[in-house]
Amino acid sequence: MTAHSVEYIRYRIPEQQSAEFLAAYTRAAAQLAAAPQCVDYELARCEEDFEHFILRITWTSTEDHLEGFRKSELFAGFLAEIRPYTGTIEEMRHYKPTTVRGTGASVATLYAWAGGTEAFARLAEVFYDKVLKDDLLAPVFAALAPEHAEHVALWFGEVFGGPSVCPETQGGPATWSPSSPRGGAPMVRNITEAQRRRWVNLIQDAADEAGLPTDAEFRSAFLAYVEWGTRLAVHFSGPDAKPPAEQPAPRWTWGAAPPHRP
Ligand code: HEM
Secondary structure: OOOOEEEEEEEEOOHHHHHHHHHHHHHHHHHHHOOOOEEEEEEEEOOOOOOEEEEEEEEOOHHHHHHHHHHOHHHHHHHHHHHHHHHHEEEEEEEOOOOOOOOOOOOOOHHHHHOHHHHHHHHHHHHHHHHHOOOOOOOOOOOOOOOHHHHHHHHHHHHOOOOOOOOOOOOOOOOOOOOOOOOOOOOOOOOOHHHHHHHHHHHHHHHHHOOOOOOHHHHHHHHHHHHHHHHHHHHHHOOOOOOOOOOOOOOOOOOOOOOOOO
16 A cells, blocks of 8 residues: 555635746746655646636655655745745645545556457467477476466456456456466576567567557557566576565556557
């Protein structure tokens, strides 16, 4: 659970002062942008009643706000800009986010964008065909279980926003992970960098052949996960790695590139 705290400051600004108020906050915002305690901030104006403004600031924690930012030089600069308006504050309090949060469906999941379960099934099938013919990887997968490709397809689907499908718990948090498929002892030992890189190359070849979308945004997000996952796999297969703690499947989403809108 995050320690983040959300501060809401509600202002009532007479119409004739609103331009000045916005200009002052535009300058003051530079101090928030520079504050290591500040996660993000947004000043919104009421559509129904123009005199109402709400500033929302997410802090790394309430304590970081009060003991860190408030005692810093940045706060002095911030306050200097907005001091004329402090008398118009109607509420200024910290709120703790609850578990009721989420995103809507305005942006497709990577799973849906890729083409859903069938797309990842095709991907895994083509991929393991290649793996078994590959000089570096075939030896690692010598004892491949028949259901392996299907499991990996389900895993990819879940990571990219598809249904939760861990077969052991039927919908509970998945405990498979690349390095430790069932959350227990790692199944692969001492994966080399050359093997990892081959895995990365082959999955991209497989993505092409399986007809996964080729747009820049999808592929950059896809590759980011593959880089992350394979590097973890190498780490946990190493001689000194402690077995990873059981964790739900990571949820991967669009990267910094602007997502396509279907
Ligand atoms: C993003 C990267 C990766 C993902 C998502 C992934 C996913 C998985 C999953 C879900 C399993 C469990 C399959 C099952 O229980 O049937 C598994 C097992 C396995 N993985 Fe990975 N993996 C990744 C990287 C790697 C790499 C880089 C290697 C080695 C070069 C590797 C080698 C293996 C092996 C040998 C098994 C056990 C195979 C068996 O079922 O006998 N994996 N992986």
